[in-house]
Amino acid sequence: MNEDATIGNSASRNAALAGPGGRPLVNPPAAQLLGRRVISYDPEAGRGAYVYVARPEFCNRHGTVQGGVLAAMLDSATGFTLIESLPEGLTAVTRDLNTRFLKPASPGEIFAEARVTQRDERGAQVEGELRSPDGVTLATAVAVMRFVRRG
DSSP: OOGGGSOOSSSOOOGGGOOGGGOOOOOOHHHHHTTOEEEEEETTTTEEEEEEEEOGGGBOTTSSBOHHHHHHHHHHHHHHHHHTTSOTTEEEEEEEEEEEEOSOOOSEEEEEEEEEEEEOSSEEEEEEEEEOTTOOEEEEEEEEEEEEEOO
């Protein structure tokens, strides 16, 4: 992956992956814990692609990634895809995250895609999916998000 197409923990960010008005994209602590990197992001189209890193500490007794961690990755991907497209002063919170776990996930890279599928003046619906490095769909989610004013 081209390192210029990622958001790291540093202050330098790729201008091609900026939010509305060119503001820098944010990678909060929870996203950093999940190892989130942005592969591609298009706020106008309401789409994003990400990669997460499932650490061994995220595994359950079966040696696969705990479902709650996968749900957190889906919440992160769907939330980022919507929130970073909103105008200054507006954010969104997840009201509902309906998650389907389809296959066990191994530690390592997990790829996510998210897309805004419905939007009105009060909120939006965003769909997301997680895939293994070989393209197997691991989990899907539909997030219902409500807009709120910041501060």
